[in-house]
Amino acid sequence: MVQSLIDSPANLNGSDQLPDHAVEVRNLVKVYGHGETSKLALKGLNLDIPRGSIFGLLGPNGAGKSTLINIMAGLVLKTSGSVSVWGRDVTSDPRGAKAAIGVVPQELNLDPFFTPRELLDVQAGMFGVPRAQRRTMEILEMVGLADKADAYARALSGGMRRRLLVAKAMVHSPPVLVLDEPTAGVDVELRRQLWEQVLLLNARGVTILLTTHYLEEAEQLCDRIAIIDQGQLLACDTKDNLLNKLESKRLVITVEYLPNPLPEPLSKFQIRIVGPDQLEADCAHGDGSAMAVLDGIRAAGLTIRDISTQEAGLEDLFLRLTSHKEST
Ligand SMILES: Nc1ncnc2c1ncn2[C@@H]1O[C@H](COP(=O)(O)OP(=O)(O)O)[C@@H](O)[C@H]1O
Ligand SMILES: [Mg+2]
Known part of the structure; x- marks a missing residue:
């Protein structure tokens, strides 16, 4: 029927x-x-x-x-x-x-x-x-x-x-x-x-x-x-x-002391300051960029206390793509 x-x-x-x-x-x-x-x-x-x-x-x-x-x-x-x-x-x-x-x-x-x-x-x-x-x-x-x-x-x-x-x-x-x-x-x-x-x-x-x-x-x-x-x-x-595009990893890095602005050598990475002692970096999956970011941070003289990763989901992309709405 x-x-x-x-x-x-x-x-x-x-x-x-x-x-x-x-x-x-x-x-x-x-x-x-x-x-x-x-x-x-x-x-x-x-x-x-x-x-x-x-x-x-x-x-x-x-x-x-x-x-x-x-x-x-x-x-x-x-x-x-x-x-x-x-x-x-x-x-x-x-x-x-x-x-x-x-x-x-x-x-x-x-x-x-x-x-x-x-x-x-x-x-x-x-x-x-x-x-x-x-x-x-x-x-x-x-x-x-x-x-x-x-x-x-x-x-x-x-x-x-x-x-x-x-x-x-x-x-x-x-x-x-x-x-x-x-x-x-x-x-x-x-x-x-x-x-x-x-x-x-x-x-x-x-x-x-x-x-x-x-x-x-x-x-x-x-x-x-x-x-x-x-x-x-x-x-x-x-x-x-x-x-799949979002398979990129997000690293959350806690450091001992966080200078603001970040040291100039770090400008070549996609790094954001997200807290008084926290940085966030988006790294493509499995291409070694996560290691490059960590090495770069150490080379810039920062002491890393903790690292965690976050798999980005669709929600994450959505928030990233549209987050400027929240700030206006
Ligand atoms: N009849 C209308 N007259 C004037 N502006 C409108 C009208 N309908 C929607 N808008 C404006 O157009 C934009 C898109 O609205 P809308 O299509 O309803 O968005 P959504 O459904 O994604 O929330 C908004 O800025 C809204 O204020
Ligand atoms: Mg609507």
Whole structure:
């Protein structure tokens, strides 16, 4: 029964030709407002989201994640550049692009007086899904809300509402499902349920794009990850490649006495002062650079009291890439 939900991704184009990229973003610029108060939210973004992937979009608040998602969904107008969803350009074929994408918004914006069944019917009507083709109960079953089909939305728990929003985003069987910070403020059990659904949909052929602050989740769930900050792409790669790049070791070195600034010979190393007697150095994996750093520190006349290493994870990269946000 749920199986039929995946018919559409393959059939949406009316041919067997599937796009390699579920979403393509080219030189995308977004300026909100005019004049002095204008805000450059996206600064020429390029991004390909492979069909069938679970793609994670990471970035701090204000990075431009929702702006990007809303442009894809036809909810916000771009300033320049291009975006296509499932091969349909959002500007020249807005209806086609909209039909290919379902968005679960950040806010739980549900009309409390609709029942899940009514809500999905209204949504299906909005997308022009003919009555005979509606799969209201099937979708409610998929998100585990079949027994709540006729309950008022206000009677649903937060978790149920979130699942109802997933159902709402899926009424027109889009091949691309976007979840904007779906687990912000959501408890552990609900998060698990939500990920189960996401994985299920993905296994059935739906391309998933999600934004999240939970880096562990991106590590667990996504096969590709892009990091954006201040409207710019900082990194985009497979999860494995990103993690491999991060195989670099971080050395934390405690010294007897730490001169500030550091002796000049140490400027050729990537060394930072992180405490009254502590230094931090990033060293590539297995290339001897860790030894070079330690030798350099000793040669500069410092006495090393302790050394520890820290494997850098994705979270670490993320923090490093975006840490300037915290200092402003
Ligand atoms: N409607 C709007 N009008 C003006 N500025 C906006 C609007 N929406 C977002 N912005 C600004 O654009 C930037 C990106 O916002 P947003 O896309 O919501 O980021 P994120 O989702 O990553 O937190 C922020 O600086 C935000 O203040
Ligand atoms: Mg947002």
